[in-house]
Amino acid sequence: MTASVVVKNWRWMHDDGTFATAPLSFALKPGERVILRGRSGAGKSTLLAALAGVAGQSGQQSGELLVNGRMPEDARGQIGLVLQDPYSQAVMERIGDDVAFGLENIGVPPGDMNALISDALAAVGLDLPLDHPTDALSGGERQRLALAGVLALRPTLLLLDEPTANLDPKGARLICDSVARVAREPNMTLIVVDHNPELWQDIVTRELLLDERGITESPLTVTAPATLSAGRAPSRAPKPTEVKPNEAKPTPLLRARNLAVGYPNARVAQVDLDIDVAAGEILAVTGANGVGKSALALTLGGLIPPMAGGVSVAAPAPDGPPHKWSSRELARHIGSVFQAPEHQFIGSTVRKDVGLGLRGRSHRAQLSAQVDATLTEFNLAAQHDQNPFTLSGGEKRRLSIADAVVMRPRVLIFDEPTFGQDDVTRLDLVTSFRRLRDAGHAIVVVTHDERFVNEVADHQLELTA
Template structure:
């Protein structure tokens, strides 16, 4: 446990009395019966199963519920005795999806934006900008385009923009989920340094807790049914056997434990070739710099391949190119007859109905692939592009396996981050592709949904589906086995297991 410290005079006192929130159009409350008292300067790790309401609590504390999100509130949620409002600038929120938080074209302007809105003096703003970018390890020119950033770099940028506000309450929603291992520690340490300098109150949501357990004062675990499942110092909540067993039963990640998964460990020997890349050079844009050059890879049926590497190395760009969604800069990408069938050997030239039956790509940002206003319609969208007949049984089975059945009538954009990720996977599986490409597939998952996803993918691999996963989740890579393609410094290196 961290030593006692004196809070800053600007640190925020958080209280909740019977607080709850129900999103418009949803029958169930996202969070309910919440009673909290977080003292000024306290550092809190907020845990809970996927869909337990963690992000909703952070949005409530940031004052965006009822302004950006419509719904029904019950009880009270207060900052220093008054209702939260974003105009006060007392709370700074880093969203679960940093893509939705970036609004300006240049890195420096993005970090300065919120501080400018708080009327911070101009000279002080740019001092804060430089310090915040240095804190999060984003070593880029101030005029670097935000559109050229990777997902992990955007996560650092979003954090820097909030740190430059110097809020009295810092709210972080999965701030390290898309970061490489070095970046996780770097960002965690940056937050600790800023808290040491400002004395602000911290509420951070994470599923993987080990990285934060030693730097927080308190762990609060939300019960999926409402209220609080556990509350206390990390050394009590995360260590005592009685509490650990309750948390594990609820699907909450706890240090030193990994849930059991089903399905056979995939074979290390791939089947017949599906997709081949020879001298492949990939780039995000036609005129921009190459991300990865001279990539040599062959993907076989029933193969698991993990794609790893530091943030900004080009992993997502390579995945989108292998998925037929970006044109190769140079070299060849060839679908073999077992995958191509009658569609031709160039995936980039396939029409949408041909592509979704052969290669399913799950984007790093789930919202980028949602096209309808209900989970049910989203699951049926791909199959309807292929045929007028929809396999209702397959849709129902996918919804059940990925714990989406109770959400079939919900708008996809109102789901939690973990639920959005599972829906994005389910929509790609609905058309039964032979090759599945996943970008950060375990983002936002609790222990139970993580294990179910691994089990489902193992079964698909056993049935001959190839699974390529861009990920920083070492446990996930180990659980699927296979080979690893490590991308760094503009090159890819295949590592056999």
Template sequence: MTATVRGARVVLRGFGWRHATRRAPALSSIDLVIEPGERVLLLGASGSGKSTLLQALAGLLGDDEGDAGGSLEVEGGTRGLVLQDPESQVILSRVGDDVAFGLENLAVPRQEIWPRVRAALDEVGLDVPLDRPTSALSGGQQQRLALAGVLAMRPALLLLDEPTANLDPEGVQEVRRAVGEVVAQHPVTLVVVEHRVELWHDLVDRVIVIAGGGVAIDAPAATVFTDHADQLCELGIWTPASSGLNGSQGAARPMGPGNAPRALGDHPPLLAADDLTVSRTPGAAVRGGIHAEVRAGRCLAITGPNGSGKSTTGLTLAGLLPPEDGLVQASEGLRQGASAQPHRWRSRELLTRVGVVFQDPEHQFLSTTVRAELEVGLKALRMPKSEADARVTELLKRLRLEHLAEANPFSLSGGEKRRLSVATMLATRPQVLVLDEPTFGQDAATWRELVSLLRELLDAGTAVVAITHDERFVAALADDVLHLDRNEGSLATAGAAIDDGSRARP
């Protein structure tokens, strides 16, 4: 972004929006003025309407998708939006072409396009060839690609919807640094939605909190987390203290009488990987030399940078991908007469043995309502209706989805979709649960509830494998950590001391 761009002015008067599939409005009677060059952090609980407001500012809410009220005006310049799901913004098959797509639609002269493409990729730290297939990028790399495509257009209004959600710590800092450099060099107007408030509180000058469909708090960033701390806590919103800023993580962890130290004991291995090499497609190994055990009643966290093969490893352990080389072996107690190699199991054999939550929740939705989605696995198990209803009702309540029971899963917010995808796997109570970024998009309250629920499963003997960048989650639940760098993977025990066979839970 070498040329100076003037920021846009945003004016909302009594603005409201109701999705076509919902009775209650997502937003109502919003009055806001955002001046050119202002930097705004937009906060709210999961499902509060933050992403809906961002899409409205981007001009993406069509008349056939719902009903609008009041007025919304964006004065001056191009709008650029990075969505929650980066995969939904990938358009073309090669990295360079994808970043150039927006510039071509803006009729930018050809001689300017490729320098701007390269500059944008450098700004977000996506160091890959321009002809790299976009299908070969990890979720975190796709996030950087989406941001590069927006920055290349030099928008007057820059809208970011959880831009660091699927990034490793290094990628998080690169994206934060890139956005910081952009707003420092150009007076663009910035509105960012993010649960990681510690990343943005010193970059923004204003914090707006959405609750109950309207504006609950509108205050300077310098004072909002002190002057409104109690209200933010009541709304379940992360604050710099609860997010772990300045080394404090205590408030982020699940609290309550059920969090006494848990005796881990000598839990048997259910799955074991021996000198495992993993790949998405045969003949294209992602990484090798992986040794790991998945034990009953223990949580194995798989960590590492984007593109290191975390998700591929998780899917291979779960039996959804065959090993490229080496072995994944299931114990007799897990396989119960089925093949010793999970990738040879039929779908019905997987159902109560291994449950998988994909990085993109929408990839596993099959039904038209949230309740029906939770019933899919239970119907496949031919569970009696009364028992199935009780299990579904419990999950809806625990994961704060009761009010969405009849909503279409695809109409939920990103955080709600994540909780639903986890709930669909919890419903069948598999012996092994593999979760890819389980805490994505969660506010402080739903994060605690999700962690508490997983802890109960661990206490009951379920094995949990979590692919995650969430250091809070690792600190709260992980018994073992498989860290994958860009070379080899090896299993390391989490925590400083587990000599006595137990680990205190926070």
């Protein structure tokens, strides 16, 4: 059995009376495979959640939305959804149990589960023991686990929301190949949201574009992504240089020596790292999923202790390693952006969230002006009164960056800052990062975005297993 999709004049209204989208109308025949594109915040994730029957209670929908002629809530066993946030999907403590959870819910006999679980994990390249703890996975590994859990169910309608956003290039290609095999063999219907259509050009047959007017349909077109020229001046090389031991560099603002990193109570991910980042420099940290990039970012940011070696920040800064500083001292000197943006939201509105860190540091008028300028810089002025948790994935990412940047700490640590961004907002981030570098910040960026590395980084550190 395959799935048809019919959407007629459908739209979602939030509790505050605002609409997530214009009225939407389109139809998919059984077995069609499409890519859904649009600006960050256009409503793509809201539409996928509604198609999966999990749009939630914080709003109401109008119009018609049918899967195989039924409301999505009545067809859930036939629909598989991979969410945008990889940290919101794991429900069990071990990866084997996590994949088994869905199979148990649809009544698969226990004797048939092991083969389905193993096949699904192999399909997404997650080569780990079945009892491996889910909380020890990197963001990219969590994304693979989420997809494995859905693929094991063999749904007739597969909905993928930014499935490759947290993956290294090799992992992204593996995911696309896995989806291609599963989607083609049983003639599955597929809707994928991705800002990188070139990854899917051999899988999908057409493109749906979601904007303020609604949805328009067109044949798939893959064009070269928009970029900005690299570097700050014609004399600067467009490619970042690799970090080399004992290389002569400017006086570092952020320094690590003989550093070993890993999550508390977990294995050591990297050892013997020597890192220097001077004021006015951007260091890009790259590498495959699971090699310790996020653990390194948290360690450099003083949020977890090093397993060996040390981290220091040049004066004026508190004495001692950053992980022993107070939270107030950390916020003043090091700004961190986590891989999961929701983990750092504490304000009831976007504006309050950005302004909380400035309390006690500025006069009211100065605070208001600084918050306004930061919201404008990161394309969040229109969302200033929204609850942070109701933002789109791309908007949440930009808010987490705004939260870190508004206090203007000398050291900035970013984990996957371009996640969920369309071409326009991504280029705006490139401009913002160059501006921060020119203002003298020492910046570390963990990323899989090769274009972003070439456009903003002065140096590159590639971690290997």
